Amino acid sequence: MKLLVCISKTPDTTSKISFVNNGTQYNEEGISFIMNPYDEWYALVKAIEIKEKNGGTVTVINVGDASNDIVIRKALAIGADDAIRVDGKPTSAEYVAKQIAHIAKQQAYDIIFTGKETIDYNGSEVGPMVAELLDYDYFAFASDLSIDGSKKTVSREIEGGVEITTSTNPIVVSAAKGLAEQRIPNMQGIMMSKRKPLEIVNPIAVAEKVSVKIHTLPEAKKGVKLVDSNDMDELVRLLHEEAKAL
Amino acid sequence: MSVLIVIEAVEGKLNKGAFEICTYGYKTSKVLGTTCEALIIGDAHNATEVGKYGVANALQIGNISFDSKVFTQIIAKTANDLGADTIIFRHNSTAKNVAGRLAIRMDAGLVSGVKSIPQANGNTLLVDKSVYSGKAIATYEINSPVKVLTVMGNTIQPEIVGEAAIVTLSSTPIPASTTQVIERKTITGIVPLPEAEMVVSAGRGMKGPENWAIIEELASEIGATTACSRPVADAHWRPHHEHVGQTGVAIRPNLYFAIGISGAIQHLAGVNSSKTIVVINKDPEAPFFKAADYGVVGDLFEIVPKLTEAIRRFKQH
């Protein structure tokens, strides 16, 4: 099986978020960046598991500049075989999806993985866009995937449960909890990752349809109103009269 | 040049989430000086009610199995036939499977997870969405002629503005599916977490799964859905579908009770957009109090039953 895993680089979850240049730009100062957790824990590891079981190759692809090589090397250390970096500036999901589809078109991958969303722009958009560009079937928020010949059986999260679907076509899946378990790269993996191929390719031009005009910080909470633990009637009154929540 | 909302029937009817999108679509159509039309997917006995929330014209297709390609093709064809150029979904599992495909197919700009009514700015639209797991808000501009939005639950409350609509059966042919749905497993009888208006959530402070009765009693008293923190699900004290937070389900209810949960950043990432947050914790320094609207410091095993009692008294009046 030819497997492709789309990975992105995001600020660590615990990062303090601020913006510069009048709110147009994310302030990267002092921020540590990581591989987007869903890409790393679920998408990448699932692809490696499939390769271990069914044979094949796992390629990772990232759209971004050379500062992303560190997360790409980590993916190689965890167990991907090779990597492609499209040397462009990932300004929108459409931009990223079109770069990935452009490369994937020439390769006939059986399964393309993304994470369920990135933890920065929380879009869940790249996967379905790649699927449409390649005319693949698509399953968002997959929590289980099994393979039997060309038949893939996918469980995807829906409101209050899961739906299980089969497809014999090439598929794109976005990976959610349950699909696989996080793997920590070992020393051997880290050593090997340095010798694995990382191909750098130029981006194609994409006309942007959406852009972020400004970032703002949410209104700070007014501060917690503490209620005496012996006076739950008061809490109920506040929730009813003040918050209008009951 | 109209607005098209895409809504789905759940268990034979349109629910409040669908009517929120009707109101959102209606308000958007007013901003754009046009009308709001609806495509209803699945059989719903209350389909005509969309008119009350401002939908001028509704098309309905019967129950069909989910396939992202099929849904995309039907929606694109419907939008083209109607001349709709702003297509709106609720940000739910269908939208997560379809909106990106549709944007590519219709060469449209997509913003997903929107939480404001659009503002028109010449030919472009401005919308806000939460980014960085709720830690910031980004204002997006969409400059393409066709636009696709997916809207967060609870962005707007349904508002009655008119009369019931006439619902016409859609004549769009259903393309053949290349995938096969073999099973659909959903919990029944309770509102799923992403749709819930009220959520009672509990964490490791509960000490063990045997103590959950007080949580369930509080939830059932107010008709809330129960949730839990990650370690609680990992320890199998509660089922995995209850796990909220960064790695679990992201929710946005009107009212969120956090009981015996410390308020780690990964937990907050999935719940901090809740309208009103009530924290019950014995540790006055618990980080959750910083994100709370109301707080009670003390032992949850004493407080929660008293709270349930107080709600019962309140409901009797």
Ligand SMILES: Cc1cc2nc3c(=O)[nH]c(=O)nc-3n(C[C@H](O)[C@H](O)[C@H](O)COP(=O)(O)OP(=O)(O)OC[C@H]3O[C@@H](n4cnc5c(N)ncnc54)[C@H](O)[C@@H]3O)c2cc1C
């Ligand atoms: C990458 C990553 C992703 C994660 N994703 C998630 C996620 O999606 N969701 C999530 O929830 N967590 C997530 N976590 C874990 C998170 O960091 C916290 O460890 C977790 O939320 C803590 O759960 P808790 O609040 O239930 O437990 P604790 O942190 O142990 O807190 C228990 C709280 O209960 C209080 N308490 C104890 N006894 C009582 C009593 N009798 N009465 C009142 N209060 C009492 C204590 O004061 C304490 O504040 C993630 C962590 C990582 C590293």
